[in-house]
Structure formats: structure tokens, C-alpha cells
Amino acid sequence: MPIPPTDPGLDRGLLRDDVYRHLRDAIVDGTFAPGEQLKDLELAAWLGVSRTPVREALLRLAQSGLVLAHPGRSTVVSPLDVREVRDARDVVAAMHELAVREAVPVVTEADLDAMRDANRRFAAAVGSGDVEAAVRVDDELHGVLVRLSGNRAVATVLEQFTPTVRRAERMRFGSRGAVSVTQHEELIRLCAAGDTEGAAAVAYDTWHSLPSGEG
Structure with a gap:
């Protein structure tokens, strides 16, 4: 090694x-x-x-x-196994959906500002091709809602399975970065509007649309 x-x-x-x-x-x-x-x-x-x-x-x-x-x-x-990545992606998407449902009722303007700032930095990282920074700031943005949910079980599950998803995602991150910026903007807008169901759906789709290693 x-x-x-x-x-x-x-x-x-x-x-x-x-x-x-x-x-x-x-x-x-x-x-x-x-x-x-x-x-x-x-x-x-x-x-x-x-x-x-x-x-x-x-x-x-x-x-x-x-x-x-x-x-x-x-x-x-471990090699990248398509089935394992797909299973992990499904679990991660469901956990973020749950976190958003619990976070939206208590989100503050300061929290929203933190997410907006993270998305600006995310867009800049994607634009410059800095995958490391993009992944780090993406975690920061979604982490605001995970933290607000106060659900330790969600945080524990995400810590276990998100790395598997990230391994596959990094291979095609640049090709879908602009889409993620738009999804983030919509997520923040719905959270600000107090639309729990809409925000939860966007959070789920954002993670469930990540590459599973196929193709």
C-alpha cells in the first residue's frame, strides 16, 4: 500500500x-x-x-x-458496487427528506442565510472545477437542515451511508453541478416559504438523482 x-x-x-x-x-x-x-x-x-x-x-x-x-x-x-451505491443513495435521500420535514418548522432567517451563502460558495466551486470544495460546501448546506432536525438517528445513518454515495457522485459531479445549484435554490425558497412538503420532496429528489455508478 x-x-x-x-x-x-x-x-x-x-x-x-x-x-x-x-x-x-x-x-x-x-x-x-x-x-x-x-x-x-x-x-x-x-x-x-x-x-x-x-x-x-x-x-x-x-x-x-x-x-x-x-x-x-x-x-x-471496496470496489464501487452499483447495487450498494443505489441502496445507500435511497437511504440517504430518505434521511434528508425526513430531516427537512423536521427542520422547516423551526428554520430561521439566519439559517436560510447560511444556506444561501453555502450555495453561493458551492456554485463558485463548481464553476472553478473544485470538486473537493463543492462536496464540502454541499455537505455544509444540507447539514444546516440535518442539524435543525435534532434527529440524532438521521445524523448517524447519514454519517454511515453518505460516503458511499459521495464516492460514486465525485465521478460525475462536474456534469451535474449546475443542476444542484438550482435544486439548492428551490430547496431554500421552499424552506423560507414554510412549505414542508415541497421542501422535503426537493431534498429527496436532490439526493435520489445522484449517480449510482451505472452508465
């Missing part, structure tokens, strides 16, 4: 969640490619932590379907 030459610059006192998120992001952004073997000792050295949080992170990644773990043998990055 070729370890990236750059130092991730992580604090050696990393929490387990930090190790998990860093490895998760490295898989999602393609730093570790499908089929690549992941060795806990090398990963621990790269992150500057002990092997224990790395092993725990790999177990969580296996539960999310991002790696295939063979106890006593090897752990490899």
Missing part, C-alpha cells in the same frame, strides 16, 4: 472518530483506490497514532461498506 508522501498534519492525540473520518475521506476522495490493500501498521505510522484506533476505524469502514475486511489476512478498499 503506497502511503501518501504528505504528512496529514494530524494531532497525535486524535480521537477514534478523527482517525475514522480521515481514513474515510481518503477512500472517498480516491487517495486509496478500490482494491488497494490497507495495512493498519502503515496507516498508524502515517497518522501518527497507535494501531488500535486504526483497527477500530477499519472495522467501522467495513460496516459502511467502504472496505472489505478479512480477519487475519487483509483489508482492502
Whole structure:
């Protein structure tokens, strides 16, 4: 497994969640490619932590379907499986729909302004071809409504399955970025109008229209 030459610059006192998120992001952004073997000792050295949080992170990644773990043998990055991506996409879309239903009744003008600002930055990132920034700001925009919903179960499910969707989405993000900007604008407009059903439908469609890896 070729370890990236750059130092991730992580604090050696990393929490387990930090190790998990860093490895998760490295898989999602393609730093570790499908089929690549992941060795806990090398990963621990790269992150500057002990092997224990790395092993725990790999177990969580296996539960999310991002790696295939063979106890006593090897752990490899999972290939993109169309069925798994499609299933994850359906779950993620349903969770965002639910989050919006719970968030719209309590959304404030400050929350809407935060979403508008995020969408402006999203559009700029898409326009410049910065996929990393676009994905990050997209999560920020939708995260406003997830936070407002106050539903910890929704947040937990999204944390588990969104990375699988993002892996497939990144392949064609640029081709549908402009569509996402428009969907965001409509979502914000409906939230501002207090149209719970309309906003929920747009949120569902926004996520359910993401590529599943087919074609």
C-alpha cells in the first residue's frame, strides 16, 4: 500500500472518530483506490497514532461498506458496487427528506442565510472545477437542515451511508453541478416559504438523482 508522501498534519492525540473520518475521506476522495490493500501498521505510522484506533476505524469502514475486511489476512478498499451505491443513495435521500420535514418548522432567517451563502460558495466551486470544495460546501448546506432536525438517528445513518454515495457522485459531479445549484435554490425558497412538503420532496429528489455508478 503506497502511503501518501504528505504528512496529514494530524494531532497525535486524535480521537477514534478523527482517525475514522480521515481514513474515510481518503477512500472517498480516491487517495486509496478500490482494491488497494490497507495495512493498519502503515496507516498508524502515517497518522501518527497507535494501531488500535486504526483497527477500530477499519472495522467501522467495513460496516459502511467502504472496505472489505478479512480477519487475519487483509483489508482492502471496496470496489464501487452499483447495487450498494443505489441502496445507500435511497437511504440517504430518505434521511434528508425526513430531516427537512423536521427542520422547516423551526428554520430561521439566519439559517436560510447560511444556506444561501453555502450555495453561493458551492456554485463558485463548481464553476472553478473544485470538486473537493463543492462536496464540502454541499455537505455544509444540507447539514444546516440535518442539524435543525435534532434527529440524532438521521445524523448517524447519514454519517454511515453518505460516503458511499459521495464516492460514486465525485465521478460525475462536474456534469451535474449546475443542476444542484438550482435544486439548492428551490430547496431554500421552499424552506423560507414554510412549505414542508415541497421542501422535503426537493431534498429527496436532490439526493435520489445522484449517480449510482451505472452508465
